[in-house]
Amino acid sequence: MKTAHLIEMANQIGMFFDSLPDREEALTGIAEHIRKFWEPRMRRALLAALDTDDGAHDKAGFSEIVRAALVQHRAALTPAN
Structure with a gap:
């Protein structure tokens, strides 16, 4: 699955x-x-995209509220392995 999607x-x-x-x-x-309905590899890819985005120019395309939710709830969204 493509990260942009x-x-x-x-x-x-x-x-x-x-x-x-x-x-x-x-x-x-x-x-x-996202935690309940997305499989672990989808969550890993989404969090990886967040890590590669500097946030200042929003290169990855995250909306502000999604970026905030991912940052605030990262521990719960990170798959065990």
């Missing part, structure tokens, strides 16, 4: 949760959805 899917999830009035609930919702 994973980022696009994560951004779509982020758009849904971004409508919640509680920011923390939205960030947790994004992370929980």
